[in-house]
Amino acid sequence: MLVMAEPDSLVLDAADALVRLAKVTKSFGDQVVLRDVDVDVYAGEVVVLLGASGSGKSTLCRCINRLESIDSGQIVIDGKVLPEEGRDLARLRADVGMVFQSFNLFGHKTVHENITLAPVKIRGISKSDAAKRAHDLLERVGLAHKAKAYPAELSGGQQQRVAIARALAMEPKVMLFDEPTSALDPEMINEVLDVMTELAAEGMTMLVVTHEMAFARRVADRVVFLDRGQVVETGTPAEFFTKPRTDRARDFLAKILTH
Ligand SMILES: Nc1ncnc2c1ncn2[C@@H]1O[C@H](COP(=O)(O)OP(=O)(O)OP(=O)(O)O)[C@@H](O)[C@H]1O
Numbered sequence: 001m002l003v004m005a006e007p008d009s010l011v012l013d014a015a016d017a018l019v020r021l022a023k024v025t026k027s028f029g030d031q032v033v034l035r036d037v038d039v040d041v042y043a044g045e046v047v048v049l050l051g052a053s054g055s056g057k058s059t060l061c062r063c064i065n066r067l068e069s070i071d072s073g074q075i076v077i078d079g080k081v082l083p084e085e086g087r088d089l090a091r092l093r094a095d096v097g098m099v100f101q102s103f104n105l106f107g108h109k110t111v112h113e114n115i116t117l118a119p120v121k122i123r124g125i126s127k128s129d130a131a132k133r134a135h136d137l138l139e140r141v142g143l144a145h146k147a148k149a150y151p152a153e154l155s156g157g158q159q160q161r162v163a164i165a166r167a168l169a170m171e172p173k174v175m176l177f178d179e180p181t182s183a184l185d186p187e188m189i190n191e192v193l194d195v196m197t198e199l200a201a202e203g204m205t206m207l208v209v210t211h212e213m214a215f216a217r218r219v220a221d222r223v224v225f226l227d228r229g230q231v232v233e234t235g236t237p238a239e240f241f242t243k244p245r246t247d248r249a250r251d252f253l254a255k256i257l258t259h
């Protein structure tokens, strides 16, 4: 919900954050990897998470899915605090679709099976409904003709589009992307970014880790910049890319934009 703050400015009502990280801290051994991290992702918003290698981007994504536990703070998904374990965790986890750098498809299953497996087993939907949904999703990512293929028979870009379709088949409330194009040959990057751009245009709530700065500028509603486990800046892409406020962000941009 949009709330009028002052006549000329709109602010988002904090209560509506679909994903909220509040004061999240996470260490591996004595290394603090996330320190007091506050991040909100609102319904329909695309947030791009930027930061140097090792700044904690993947860890942040993995904490949202409880692939990693947190030491303190809170993660709230659609108003519910992410529990440590149990059935409630499984349910909330199913609301969060995740696409990784490596495609993680089941190699011994066809594309169709990859997409229908979890909706049938975890969401409990009928095989015929799952099949219909898989067909629609494959059309959406331009791969309807590959339903019977095995992952090894697909290009990297195609595999990643199947991975996106597979995540969407669970009807998640939010999609996390952790460097979805980093393992791809250059000519395949755009076909994946195009699918993500379409998803964003359709209103999917997305948290995206990417080094594709043109994509970030074009598609992000907001950029969150992490440095050594801390959120150092957050703002619109226009603000962040043209007027970074901190030296750390300026350094980061200088490095990444001269590549
Ligand atoms: N399972 C783990 N055990 C110990 N240390 C870890 C583990 N996972 C990550 N780390 C450390 O946590 C820090 C943050 O790692 P993370 O993978 O979140 O960074 P990143 O921002 O995603 O980096 P990149 O851009 O290279 O993917 C790094 O110093 C990393 O070595």
Ligand SMILES: [Mg+2]
Binding pocket: 057, 058, 059, 178
């Ligand atoms: Mg990473």
